Amino acid sequence: MLFLSLLLWVTAASALFNRPTPPSRDSFYDVPQNVSDYKYGDIIAVRPTPAKVRSLIFPMNVKNSWQFLVRSEDSHGNANAFVTTVLEPFNSDPSKVLSYQPWQDSNSIDCAPSYALLYNANGDTITTQMEIPFIQYGLSKGWFVAVPDYQGPKSAFTAGHQSGKAVLDGVRAVLRSEDVTGIEKGASVALFGYSGGSLASGWATQLQPAYAPELKANLIGAAIGGWVTNITSTALASDGTFAAGLIPNAINGIISEYSDYAKLIDSEIAILKKGRFYAAKENCLLNSVVVYIFQKFFSGLFPYFKNRVGFFDVPEVAEIVRNNTLAYVKSDGVPEIPIFAFHGEADELVPIIQPQRAYDNFCEWGAPSIEWSISKNTGHAIETFLGVGAGLSWIEKRFNGEAPISGCSKTTRTTNLEYPGADVIYSQVIATYVQGIFGADIGEDTIDINDSTWLSKIISYGFSRFLGLVGPIPLKRDDTIKDVIGNHTVDELYKGFSDVKVLLQQHQIDPIKVLEGDADIEV
Known part of the structure; x- marks a missing residue:
């Protein structure tokens, strides 16, 4: 041993x-x-x-x-x-x-x-x-x-x-x-x-x-x-968020493709921020997300770009954005x-x-x-x-x-x-992944799922309606969950239960058997 x-x-x-x-x-x-x-x-x-x-x-x-x-x-x-x-x-x-x-x-x-x-x-x-x-x-x-x-x-x-x-x-x-x-x-x-x-x-x-x-x-x-x-829309939306690291990754990518404008773009970056900005060239996405989390490139007191959102108004930059x-x-x-x-x-x-x-x-x-x-x-x-x-x-x-x-x-x-x-x-994705963990030959040993089941339907409906109640997850540091639930009516939650009820009735599924694990009905 x-x-x-x-x-x-x-x-x-x-x-x-x-x-x-x-x-x-x-x-x-x-x-x-x-x-x-x-x-x-x-x-x-x-x-x-x-x-x-x-x-x-x-x-x-x-x-x-x-x-x-x-x-x-x-x-x-x-x-x-x-x-x-x-x-x-x-x-x-x-x-x-x-x-x-x-x-x-x-x-x-x-x-x-x-x-x-x-x-x-x-x-x-x-x-x-x-x-x-x-x-x-x-x-x-x-x-x-x-x-x-x-x-x-x-x-x-x-x-x-x-x-x-x-x-x-x-x-x-x-x-x-x-x-x-x-x-x-x-x-x-x-x-x-x-x-x-x-x-x-x-x-x-x-x-x-x-x-x-x-x-x-x-x-x-x-x-x-x-x-x-x-790309401008995404850059401005990402600024100051959990995903702010997308910004230096993206602009460094643009510099690589449009190298003739590298000096011009460099002149738009605050001197004290340049080293940190260009360090993103070596980062995969996760690293940049961690390093630049919540940082502000076009807003705040000390943004990376001196002209803030005006960076995108520079004629050469505007032309690059238009071309992309x-x-x-x-x-x-x-x-x-x-x-x-x-x-x-x-x-x-x-x-x-x-x-x-x-x-x-x-x-x-x-x-x-x-x-x-x-x-x-x-x-x-x-x-x-x-x-x-x-x-x-x-x-x-x-x-x-x-x-x-x-x-x-x-x-x-x-x-x-x-x-x-x-x-x-999703049933197929989960089944294939789990089987793959144990060495299954993909496509030969893995099962092939082609039809919905009562369980997959119920999970999908229930989870969908739950998100209808809770709403999207905030990404900015100054956002909170406050009032998020209040922005969505509890009718969404009731509708989720209603959908499950109708589903069970349509396919004559006994809910008691479902709870007992005895239901074996596909829909």
């Missing part, structure tokens, strides 16, 4: 001190000098992932995992290359691919998704790893999952053109990888992204008609949540693939007025299909988890051949937990 314990300790310690090589020290990430010789989306180099991929904390068993170095270009049309990760489950369907854009929200290449996905990668990448259970969902359904480092080799967080082009070139690469992955050239591809990932996915939909018109035949739709369409604002003018592009967008009406970090503007403009300009699903009672953080089920449910319907809506449709729900099929998604 002592020997076994010692062996386990040595194994764990060995793993701890043998982390995968970070991208900044991994030559595989280097952009070759002859990158311009390749076509957009060409695979320049390929290798198996240098370590097992992970399921949040634990290693994840997939059939295959690869990294591709892919040719693309930056916001200015300069040739570059980025890494995308391709995962194959054990029950893989070569006709279905999910391009999953996680939030990186950092100007450090060592926080890239391709690194965060690796088992025993630095814990600083935990915020990206939090999305892996949703990636596992796609794998459990037999879909190949591609995860691009869409911020590119400069890790240009918030650079819309760079991000959108990388997503599209990543899709091109996957569709050209049949000799390596077995993925069919004519495979159906769906895009997904929340928050920072929504920025990349949203820009991909706008750029696709002009940048990658041939992909229209493959792209069956994009599910986009916490939809970032205007989605749905600004029709000539920038109009999506031609179906979109499902979900958002919290009380989003504190991405105020709904900007994605609503994008929805209105795209619809007015003739977008063929946009379903706009608004959660009445969630902010940005909560919608991260309560809205993803709606987005993945919508994608699964597309893969199953169900047609999207025609035209534009806006629906407001108590929360997006109430979106048809969302409860099923």
Whole structure:
């Protein structure tokens, strides 16, 4: 027993001190000098992932995992290359691919998704790893999952053109990888992204008609949540909040992409704040959240930017913002693939007025299909988890051949937990994650859940109505819970009980048997 314990300790310690090589020290990430010789989306180099991929904390068993170095270009049309990760489950369907854009929200290449996905990668990448259970969902359904480092080799967080082009070139690469992955050239591809990932996915939909018109035949739709369409709006909303660290991460990302304006932007920063501001270049999202919590960049007595919000009025800065604002003018592009967008009406970090503007403009300009699903009672953080089920449910319907809506449709729900099929998604996510902890082969040993149960329905309804009572969680230090409950009628709580009652009656479920654990009825 002592020997076994010692062996386990040595194994764990060995793993701890043998982390995968970070991208900044991994030559595989280097952009070759002859990158311009390749076509957009060409695979320049390929290798198996240098370590097992992970399921949040634990290693994840997939059939295959690869990294591709892919040719693309930056916001200015300069040739570059980025890494995308391709995962194959054990029950893989070569006709279905999910391009999953996680939030990186950092100007450090060592926080890239391709690194965060690796088992025993630095814990600083935990915020990206939090999305892996949703990636596992796609794998459990037999879909190949591609995860691009869409911020590119400069890790240009918030650079819309760079991000959108990388997503599209990543899709091109996957569709050209049949000799390596077995993925069919004519495979159906769906895009997904929340928050920072929504920025990349949203820009991909706008750029696709002009940048990658041939992909229209493959792209069956994009599910986009916490939809970032205007970086100024998000920066000002984040100022002085729990998430203030997004601001230096984002502006450092812009400086990386627009280096000609680095000196100008530097001149706008208070001298005593510069060291602390530029330190964010080395931070992953979690580090910046901790370091800059509640700090004020554009307000307060001693803001980082001398001209406060006037920083955004500097002509060169205003032009950068305009070039990175989605749905600004029709000539920038109009999506031609179906979109499902979900958002919290009380989003504190991405105020709904900007994605609503994008929805209105795209619809007015003739977008063929946009379903706009608004959660009445969630902010940005909560919608991260309560809205993803709606987005993945919508994608699964597309893969199953169900047609999207025609035209534009806006629906407001108590929360997006109430979106048809969302409860099923969470059941699958939880089941797959738990089974994965114990070494299940994803897609082969994991169960496949396709139908709602009385329990999943009740939990979804109850939790949704509870949030209707409590409302969004405040993010600013000077906000309190005071009066939050008072702003929501207790009728919401009663409605939750009423919904459960109707559900039980409709399906002839005996509530006593439910309490006793004897009910075995699916709905």
